[in-house]
Amino acid sequence: MAMSRATRYARYNQGEKLEISLFPFLSIFLCVMGVLSFINVLNSFSTPQKIELTAQLEQGYKVAYQIFSLPDGIISVPPTKHLLKLKTEVDESDALVIEDILDRRSQSMQRLESHQGSVMNLALQPDMDSILETMLDIRTLNEIALKANYLYEEFLLFGIYPNGGSAYQKIRDIMSFTPDATSISVGLEPLDSNWTLNLNPNLGPNKDGTVE
Amino acid sequence: MKNLISLDSLTDIVSNSVGILIIFAVINLIHDNNKTYQLEIPIEHRTELSPAFFMIKNDSILEMDTDVLFSNATVQATSGAAINERLFTLDYFDVLGKIDEGKGVSFFARDTATWPKFQELGKGNSKLTTALNKLDANKQFAFFFVYDSNDGEASGNGFEAFREAREYLKTRRIKTGWRPVNDEAPANICQDHFGKRCDFLPSYLGDIR
Numbered sequence: 001m002a003m004s005r006a007t008r009y010a011r012y013n014q015g016e017k018l019e020i021s022l023f024p025f026l027s028i029f030l031c032v033m034g035v036l037s038f039i040n041v042l043n044s045f046s047t048p049q050k051i052e053l054t055a056q057l058e059q060g061y062k063v064a065y066q067i068f069s070l071p072d073g074i075i076s077v078p079p080t081k082h083l084l085k086l087k088t089e090v091d092e093s094d095a096l097v098i099e100d101i102l103d104r105r106s107q108s109m110q111r112l113e114s115h116q117g118s119v120m121n122l123a124l125q126p127d128m129d130s131i132l133e134t135m136l137d138i139r140t141l142n143e144i145a146l147k148a149n150y151l152y153e154e155f156l157l158f159g160i161y162p163n164g165g166s167a168y169q170k171i172r173d174i175m176s177f178t179p180d181a182t183s184i185s186v187g188l189e190p191l192d193s194n195w196t197l198n199l200n201p202n203l204g205p206n207k208d209g210t211v212e
Numbered sequence: 213m214k215n216l217i218s219l220d221s222l223t224d225i226v227s228n229s230v231g232i233l234i235i236f237a238v239i240n241l242i243h244d245n246n247k248t249y250q251l252e253i254p255i256e257h258r259t260e261l262s263p264a265f266f267m268i269k270n271d272s273i274l275e276m277d278t279d280v281l282f283s284n285a286t287v288q289a290t291s292g293a294a295i296n297e298r299l300f301t302l303d304y305f306d307v308l309g310k311i312d313e314g315k316g317v318s319f320f321a322r323d324t325a326t327w328p329k330f331q332e333l334g335k336g337n338s339k340l341t342t343a344l345n346k347l348d349a350n351k352q353f354a355f356f357f358v359y360d361s362n363d364g365e366a367s368g369n370g371f372e373a374f375r376e377a378r379e380y381l382k383t384r385r386i387k388t389g390w391r392p393v394n395d396e397a398p399a400n401i402c403q404d405h406f407g408k409r410c411d412f413l414p415s416y417l418g419d420i421r
Binding site for chain 2: 022023025026029030032033036037040049050051052053054069155157159160162163164165166168169176185186187188189190191192195198
């Protein structure tokens, strides 16, 4: 029902300043602020942190082959960054070997990078053949680099997630009997379940230890 | 009419603050999504130092007195309790043992209620601190068997306790090594002739070489 002009004027006395209470507005505002802060704090705890494994006391020429050990298996992140440069420093037959290894590694990285959703779902049970092949590749590359007097050495870094010990043990068992693994340096570190892996191998670290 | 306190300036300040907070939160979120943390991992190496064994489960750390454990295992083995790779009691903090031809003596932790908690680290009168303090950096390193099962928690069962113990030992310049264990792949101690699966290696840590 339409309000008459007289009724509207009757609500306020002319000459008296109109005062509006801001308490309801402030109440809602502070409530929103609280919720936002809460979401922000919650987010900082639950968002997976991207990590990259490097060796302590790492010298520039040492390159990590990262293996993440999860309850469902392992995710291997092979290094590809310096192999093209290494290829140019060695003779033709060794260059072909490096190219073959590089191809296989690039395919493996492509599979990881093209995966939609969480990369952690890509864990595979470690099978003996692929582990042996990995050890042989690392050994071959290290020997080729040594022969060419080129400063390059690959080593293994294991990141162990909660409940991921079995896959790691399986790899170490295989490593214990293959001579290819004898000369490979190994490091391992326990990881938290909300840490996820960085799949961009071409990024270098900043001075503060982070990679943008 | 009742006089109301003017809230205009307060509202102004609060709304400005909230606006800035929201901007910070958004920037922070975008920045965090692109950030990668580098985790520096110590590398294993061969050493002349001898290992002192510890077992970690459920935030508890147990010093493994190998003299007691092996003498109890020998008693059980001679009495026939250890035949056919059967589990037997070791009368040592609810730890069970198993003799395996390929792995030496395996150890299975059960109830950890009586084990020292890692929160006792650094407390002068605690058993755990005493056990770690008696390690000689020139002769020994600490080797931890760390249970990796997490029972739904964010961190692995023994992972946090291991990190704390490692940091504590680092301040005392004592090297550490570790291995994740569980009931499928239990802690085991054996002689060198069992091969590489009985290698217990420390890792470089910071400036300790």
